[in-house]
Amino acid sequence: MVLQKCSAGGRRPGRPRQFELEQRADIILAAAERIVVEKGLAAASMEAIAREAGMSKRTLYELFDSRSALFAAIVRRLRDAVTHPLSQEEAKLSLEARLRLLLTPRSSKFYDPLPTMLLRAMVTEAERQPSLAAEFLREGIYKVHAMIRTELDRAVAQGEIRISDTEAAARLMADMAYDGVLEHLLTPLPAHEQIEAFHRRLDLAIRVFLKGIGE
Known part of the structure; x- marks a missing residue:
C-alpha cells in the first residue's frame, strides 16, 4: 500500500494528514472486502470498489497504485x-x-467469511489473474512461514531446539497447524465449531512438531 504524505489544500504534512489517509485506506479496504464476499473477486474492480467506498477512482489510485497493491x-x-x-x-x-x-x-x-471467499477466488482465478495469486501467496502464507521461521531460528540460536532446515520446518509447522485447503473449501465446519476444532488441531500440531522435528 502506498500512502501519499504530501500536503493538500494548503495544510502542512504530518500526523493529521497521515491519519486521514489511513482512515481512507481502511474504508477502501472494507469496501473491497464486502464486494469480494458478496460478489466474488472478479467483481472487485477499482471502479466498483471506489463506488462502494463512496470515493473517486483517483482517490483509490492515490492510495493504492494498482489493483494488485490494493489486494495485497x-x-x-x-x-x-x-x-x-x-x-x-x-x-x-x-x-x-x-x-x-x-x-x-x-x-x-x-x-469471518473473507478468508474462505478469497481462497475460493484464488483457486478459481489464479490462471487468469496470476499477479493477484502471487500477492495472495506472498503476503499471506509465505509471510506466515517467515514469521514461524523467525521463531525457529530464535529457538536454534538460544539452544532450545536443533533444526538443520528452519525454512522447511516452518512450512511443515504451518501445514500441520491449519486445516487442509480442499477439506476447508468443500466441507467447512459450522462457525460455532471452528474455534474448538482449531485449538485441538493446533495443540496436537505443536506437540507432534516439537517432539519430532528436533535433531
Whole structure:
C-alpha cells in the first residue's frame, strides 16, 4: 500500500494528514472486502470498489497504485488479524508458547467469511489473474512461514531446539497447524465449531512438531 504524505489544500504534512489517509485506506479496504464476499473477486474492480467506498477512482489510485497493491493490502490486513506478531516480552517465552501465540487468531476471525471467499477466488482465478495469486501467496502464507521461521531460528540460536532446515520446518509447522485447503473449501465446519476444532488441531500440531522435528 502506498500512502501519499504530501500536503493538500494548503495544510502542512504530518500526523493529521497521515491519519486521514489511513482512515481512507481502511474504508477502501472494507469496501473491497464486502464486494469480494458478496460478489466474488472478479467483481472487485477499482471502479466498483471506489463506488462502494463512496470515493473517486483517483482517490483509490492515490492510495493504492494498482489493483494488485490494493489486494495485497487486503491480504496483509487479514494476515495481521489471524496471526499474533510477538512483542519483545512474548519473545522471551518458550518456543511452544511462542508458536501457540503466533498461530492463534482472534476468536472473531473464525466467523469471518473473507478468508474462505478469497481462497475460493484464488483457486478459481489464479490462471487468469496470476499477479493477484502471487500477492495472495506472498503476503499471506509465505509471510506466515517467515514469521514461524523467525521463531525457529530464535529457538536454534538460544539452544532450545536443533533444526538443520528452519525454512522447511516452518512450512511443515504451518501445514500441520491449519486445516487442509480442499477439506476447508468443500466441507467447512459450522462457525460455532471452528474455534474448538482449531485449538485441538493446533495443540496436537505443536506437540507432534516439537517432539519430532528436533535433531
